Amino acid sequence: MENTFGDFLKNLRISHNKTRKELSYGVCSEKQLERIEKNVNQPSIYILHHFSAKLNIDLNNFYKDFYCYGTFDSNEYCKNILNCIKKLDFKDLENIINTIANKNEFKKGNNYAHLCYGKAVYSFHIEKDYEKTISICKLGIREETFEFNLFSLKNHIYSDIGYSMLNLICGCYRKMEQFETSINIAKQILNSIDKYYLSQSFQSYYSMSYIIKLYQTSLCQIANINYNIGNYNMALTYIEKGIIFSFEHNMSRLLSSFFELKYLTLYRLGDYKNALENYNCAMTLCKNSGRKEIAIAMEEKANKEFKEIFN
Numbered sequence: 267m268e269n270t271f272g273d274f275l276k277n278l279r280i281s282h283n284k285t286r287k288e289l290s291y292g293v294c295s296e297k298q299l300e301r302i303e304k305n306v307n308q309p310s311i312y313i314l315h316h317f318s319a320k321l322n323i324d325l326n327n328f329y330k331d332f333y334c335y336g337t338f339d340s341n342e343y344c345k346n347i348l349n350c351i352k353k354l355d356f357k358d359l360e361n362i363i364n365t366i367a368n369k370n371e372f373k374k375g376n377n378y379a380h381l382c383y384g385k386a387v388y389s390f391h392i393e394k395d396y397e398k399t400i401s402i403c404k405l406g407i408r409e410e411t412f413e414f415n416l417f418s419l420k421n422h423i424y425s426d427i428g429y430s431m432l433n434l435i436c437g438c439y440r441k442m443e444q445f446e447t448s449i450n451i452a453k454q455i456l457n458s459i460d461k462y463y464l465s466q467s468f469q470s471y472y473s474m475s476y477i478i479k480l481y482q483t484s485l486c487q488i489a490n491i492n493y494n495i496g497n498y499n500m501a502l503t504y505i506e507k508g509i510i511f512s513f514e515h516n517m518s519r520l521l522s523s524f525f526e527l528k529y530l531t532l533y534r535l536g537d538y539k540n541a542l543e544n545y546n547c548a549m550t551l552c553k554n555s556g557r558k559e560i561a562i563a564m565e566e567k568a569n570k571e572f573k574e575i576f577n
Contacts, residue, residue: 271329272305275317279303282321289320308375311410312423315462326425340371347384356392359384375409379427382406386434396438403431403438416447420457426476429455433480436487445491452484452491459484478515485511486520489527498534505531522551526564533572542575 279289290299293316301307309317309329318325343366350359363384366372372381386402389395407414411422419432432455439448459481463474485508492501508524511517525548532541545568552561568575 270305271309272303274328275309275325276303278321278323284320289317293317293320310412311425311428315423340369340377343372344377344380347380351384351387354391356388359388360392363388376425376427379406379409379425379431382409383427383431383434386431390434390438394441396441400435400438403435406431416451419451419454420461423458423462429459429477429480433483436484440487440491445495449488449491452488455484456481456488478517479519482508482511482515482517482520486523486527489524493527493531493534496534498531501531502528502535518551518555522548522555522557522560525551529575530572533575538575538577541572545572545575 279286286296286299286303290296293299294313298307298313302309302313314325314329343362346362347359350356350362363381366377366381371377382402382405386399386406389399389402404414407424407428410425410428414422416435424432432451436448436451436455439445439451459477463477464481485504489501489504489508492498492504505524505528508520509528512521512524525544529541529544529548532538532544545564549561549564552558552564
């Protein structure tokens with residue numbers, strides 16, 4: 267009977283006719299795999315990812331079922347944290363944080379990472395204490411990637427929550443106007459996703475939808491920051507990457523933003539003809555997606571501040 271993740275992993279390995287030496291090769295030591303199977307050690311996100319590839323199964327869900335949440339209530343609390351963040355319901359988020367902060371099952375692992383993420387989002391949006399937000403995020407990320415530091419992000423793989431906290435750190439540095447640091451973090455997020463997800467023959471399907479959104483968001487962030495600090499050619503490079511990536515992955519959610527930013531960038535570069543073309547694309551996308559208020563605001567701003575493109 268499989269009562270633990272270690273039992274499950276061991277049985278899965280045996281069913282694939284793999285020895286510990288074969289499964290652990292290039293990922294971790296054979297001894298470490300043995301300790302994971304005996305539930306002495308917990309696997310890192312990196313190890314889970316590579317075992318998933320070797321066994322051709324996404325182990326993330328199984329790992330969470332056996333270990334991460336611990337109880338049904340813990341699972342629900344973690345889901346509620348994410349729902350509150352999605353809805354920007356900070357009052358309920360604060361209540362959940364206060365409820366679970368001292369619960370034993372939220373002292374470590376994935377549960378603790380969720381708690382840190384909730385605290386960090388609250389600190390970012392409500393307290394607007396960006397240094398505190400960064401510190402909380404670091405605690406949460408180190409729970410899954412002990413070797414984490416801001417200068418070698420691209421060398422590690424992260425969970426959805428881990429990447430979310432990295433993205434939040436990126437936002438903090440942007441708010442503090444430390445733009446180079448913010449850009450560097452966003453680029454490293456892209457590099458990590460490229461290395462461990464997009465370029466892999468096996469992809470962690472549980473995470474891919476979120477990962478693609480994050481990749482698109484990071485491209486948009488880098489483009490926006492470069493535009494805001496006057497690096498228009500660099501902004502244009504990332505805008506183009508964002509548009510191509512969005513079409514390749516059928517991701518329309520930020521497409522109008524990319525086209526709007528492209529028209530603004532081209533305007534700054536004095537290319538009014540192409541600026542108008544991209545302005546029209548942005549307007550069409552906004553209207554077709556039902557965001558008429560955004561389209562109206564964009565039109566009013568263009569007529570007031572960028573009217574040269576219409577001449």
